[in-house]
Amino acid sequence: MVTTFPSSHKVDLSRIRLAIRSLQPQLVEWRRQLHQKPELGFEEKITAEFIQNKLQEWGIEHETGIAETGIVAIIKGTKLGTEKVLAIRADMDALPIQEQNEVPYKSQHDGIMHACGHDGHTAIALGTAYYLQQHRDSFAGTVKMFFQPAEESPGGAKPMIEAGVLKKPDVDGIIGLHLWNNLPVGSVGIRSGALMAAVECFDCTILGKGGHGAMPHQTVDSIVVGAQIINALQTIVARNVDPLESAVVTVGEFHAGTKRNVIADTARLSGTVRYFNPAYKGFFMERVEQTIAGICQSQGASYDFNYWSHYPPVINHPEMTELVRSQAQDVVETPMGIVPECQTMGGEDMSFFLEEVPGCYFFLGSANPAEDLAYPHHHPRFDFDETALAMGVEIFVRCVEKFCN
Numbered sequence: 020m021v022t023t024f025p026s027s028h029k030v031d032l033s034r035i036r037l038a039i040r041s042l043q044p045q046l047v048e049w050r051r052q053l054h055q056k057p058e059l060g061f062e063e064k065i066t067a068e069f070i071q072n073k074l075q076e077w078g079i080e081h082e083t084g085i086a087e088t089g090i091v092a093i094i095k096g097t098k099l100g101t102e103k104v105l106a107i108r109a110d111m112d113a114l115p116i117q118e119q120n121e122v123p124y125k126s127q128h129d130g131i132m133h134a135c136g137h138d139g140h141t142a143i144a145l146g147t148a149y150y151l152q153q154h155r156d157s158f159a160g161t162v163k164m165f166f167q168p169a170e171e172s173p174g175g176a177k178p179m180i181e182a183g184v185l186k187k188p189d190v191d192g193i194i195g196l197h198l199w200n201n202l203p204v205g206s207v208g209i210r211s212g213a214l215m216a217a218v219e220c221f222d223c224t225i226l227g228k229g230g231h232g233a234m235p236h237q238t239v240d241s242i243v244v245g246a247q248i249i250n251a252l253q254t255i256v257a258r259n260v261d262p263l264e265s266a267v268v269t270v271g272e273f274h275a276g277t278k279r280n281v282i283a284d285t286a287r288l289s290g291t292v293r294y295f296n297p298a299y300k301g302f303f304m305e306r307v308e309q310t311i312a313g314i315c316q317s318q319g320a321s322y323d324f325n326y327w328s329h330y331p332p333v334i335n336h337p338e339m340t341e342l343v344r345s346q347a348q349d350v351v352e353t354p355m356g357i358v359p360e361c362q363t364m365g366g367e368d369m370s371f372f373l374e375e376v377p378g379c380y381f382f383l384g385s386a387n388p389a390e391d392l393a394y395p396h397h398h399p400r401f402d403f404d405e406t407a408l409a410m411g412v413e414i415f416v417r418c419v420e421k422f423c424n
């Protein structure tokens with residue numbers, strides 16, 4: 020595991036960088052401790068206690084038990100200047116995956132793993148809090164650190180907002196990052212506008228009429244109806260969405276039948292819809308149901324249908340994006356550096372915060388294929404280059420000084 024900076028890292032021994040570089044061993048230690056104790060959404064008790072202990076030790080004002088296991092820490096700058104409030108958000112939850120990495124810091128929780136890097140996000144946020152508390156004279160205004168539960172599922176951002184974390188003091192801007200193995204360590208992917216997609220989901224049960232496989236005329240074959248529906252759903256993006264826009268309709272589950280000579284009376288299918296443009300809100304719900312209804316009607320079947328929005332698209336504010344981009348520019352320096360127009364159809368509940376206050380979410384490159392640290396997120400062998408941790412802290416700290424001063 021690499022814990023030093025790549026040799027290509029620019030020798031910029033500025034005040035912030037020197038101090039943050041010295042934090043790198045701690046960042047790695049915290050991340051590895053968190054990695055060994057992964058917890059699922061709204062069950063982040065050990066994680067929250069870990070964070071709480073650190074904040075207490077450093078004398079940082081904080082509130083726990085927000086949206087179950089969430090924590091808000093408040094650090095007030097002592098420099099004269101603005102009274103602006105910047106929030107920094109980090110998610111804390113892990114995934115129901117059995118880790119296949121053989122590393123000393125391997126998950127100790129059977130069937131649960133930090134396979135998305137949220138352990139790193141928490142370590143970066145802790146490092147940022149520690150640094151800011153030690154250097155309160157370097158910024159004006161206030162920084163609120165959000166340690167958020169349940170990003171993966173079912174979503175902790177919305178309940179945190181409902182618990183009032185954006186108020187008292189009112190947050191003027193918010194930033195957050197995701198370690199990103201789709202980009203090499205040392206780079207930052209960023210984009211003004213849509214960075215990540217809206218995530219919508221649907222379940223459908225086709226209600227046909229069962230019978231003998233040799234006598235289909237006595238039945239309504241839910242498998243045949245389902246097959247037509249699945250094909251027709253693929254025409255929504257192809258024929259109804261503006262070709263200059265991006266969208267995805269995926270049916271990820273199709274369950275029906277028990278025996279080869281029995282016509283299944285019901286079939287169940289489930290899928291996900293993704294798109295960037297908020298103008299499509301409501302559109303897919305209507306088109307998916309119209310498609311299902313039309314085919315069921317033509318075949319004499321009926322259906323149960325459930326469609327819901329999981330997360331809205333992650334939309335970055337232009338000025339906040341420029342703030343992060345300008346600060347990240349000084350921190351990244353591989354040939355790739357800043358990767359503009361970075362986008363993914365993945366979703367994130369950071370979107371709820373960004374709907375409330377201007378902000379920017381960005382990707383912090385974390386892949387290092389030479390060290391075998393390039394498995395995709397949510398893979399049982401996911402791991403990342405930990406040199407990204409100090410870079411994350413440095414970008415956050417620079418943004419604080421730029422935004423609040």
Ligand code: NI
Binds near residue numbers: 136137170197
């Ligand atoms: Ni994630």
